[in-house]
Amino acid sequence: MIIRPRRLRLTQAIRDMVSETRLSPSMFVYPVFIREGHNIIEDIPAMPGQKRYSPDTLPRILERAVRAKIGAVLFFGIPGHKDECGSSAYDDDGVIQQAIRTAKREFPELTVIGDVCMCEYTSHGHCGVLKGDYVDNDATLELLAKTAVSQARAGADIVAPSDMMDGHTGAIRTVLDENGLHNTLIFSYAVKYASAFYGPFREAAGSAPAFGDRKSYQMDPRNVREAVKEALLDVHEGADMIMVKPGLPYLDVLKTVKESVNVPVGSYCVSGEYSMIKAACANGWLDEKRVVLEAVTSIARAGADIIITYHAPEIAEWLA
Numbered sequence: 001m002i003i004r005p006r007r008l009r010l011t012q013a014i015r016d017m018v019s020e021t022r023l024s025p026s027m028f029v030y031p032v033f034i035r036e037g038h039n040i041i042e043d044i045p046a047m048p049g050q051k052r053y054s055p056d057t058l059p060r061i062l063e064r065a066v067r068a069k070i071g072a073v074l075f076f077g078i079p080g081h082k083d084e085c086g087s088s089a090y091d092d093d094g095v096i097q098q099a100i101r102t103a104k105r106e107f108p109e110l111t112v113i114g115d116v117c118m119c120e121y122t123s124h125g126h127c128g129v130l131k132g133d134y135v136d137n138d139a140t141l142e143l144l145a146k147t148a149v150s151q152a153r154a155g156a157d158i159v160a161p162s163d164m165m166d167g168h169t170g171a172i173r174t175v176l177d178e179n180g181l182h183n184t185l186i187f188s189y190a191v192k193y194a195s196a197f198y199g200p201f202r203e204a205a206g207s208a209p210a211f212g213d214r215k216s217y218q219m220d221p222r223n224v225r226e227a228v229k230e231a232l233l234d235v236h237e238g239a240d241m242i243m244v245k246p247g248l249p250y251l252d253v254l255k256t257v258k259e260s261v262n263v264p265v266g267s268y269c270v271s272g273e274y275s276m277i278k279a280a281c282a283n284g285w286l287d288e289k290r291v292v293l294e295a296v297t298s299i300a301r302a303g304a305d306i307i308i309t310y311h312a313p314e315i316a317e318w319l320a
């Protein structure tokens with residue numbers, strides 16, 4: 001039970017001692033965009049403070065993450081070449097594979113998560129291969145599994161499929177195991193909504209769909225029981241951790257999912273959430289440190305074990 005002061009004034013130390021929610025640097029994951037090329041560090045206009053790095057400049061930002069002792073980094077690749085079937089995604093010398101190798105060579109103790117999806121790699125921008133104007137679920141599973149294997153071989157500790165195809169976790173687990181990659185964990189985006197909050201990410205990664213939308217494979221924001229169904233399916237297929245995405249607007253979903261599964265649950269505080277805070281702070285309307293810490297505290301209070309956020313390095317430094 002929480003101590004309720006009446007006439008008694010509590011010190012900050014006592015408030016800390018009895019607080020119900022605690023944050024630590026190790027629960028935060030930092031997403032990083034890596035583009036093909038050399039000597040590149042470029043701004044992402046819709047995400048002030050975030051940049052695209054080429055594999056050779058990547059260690060500069062990773063050094064900060066390592067020093068702040070954050071839990072992991074999550075890599076998104078932006079390839080130089082896109083085609084119908086997203087072949088750069090599973091190229092052993094692709095941009096994300098190069099980035100993973102660089103990160104593990106420079107910082108062997110840093111946990112590296114690879115994003116497994118097709119939308120940054122396909123010319124049409126959808127998260128899978130197309131049959132007519134539909135995404136072909138089962139043909140996509142094969143390519144996702146190949147992508148996961150090539151990332152694991154490059155040294156990824158964890159693969160994170162964000163495509164929302166049915167059966168992705170089982171397909172990836174099977175092929176990882178067939179290739180002897182038993183120690184690679186799967187952090188599945190089990191519960192990912194068709195959200196307008198991904199806008200800035202699509203600019204950052206150049207991954208907006210060329211036609212239509214993602215409503216046939218991402219979830220309807222009106223549904224929460226469906227989230228439990230998706231989460232249980234992924235756990236059954238062998239997910240080691242699962243994700244709910246976006247973050248702050250979906251705390252009810254996060255809490256419900258957390259109560260339904262027995263694996264760690266992550267919450268992804270997405271690009272639009274980041275950019276809203278940044279825009280308000282640039283106008284002097286909000287205090288960035290206080291508002292960011294309150295947002296992630298709320299996400300942790302709702303049940304997140306892991307929080308993926310573009311503010312991860314700052315948060316870890318503030319907590320230290």
Ligand code: PBG
Pocket residue numbers: 115117119127162163197198199200201202214269270271272
């Ligand atoms: C790729 C993917 C997206 C995000 C993560 N992985 C975009 C999308 O589904 O369109 C969004 C992350 C963010 O907004 O920060 N499928």
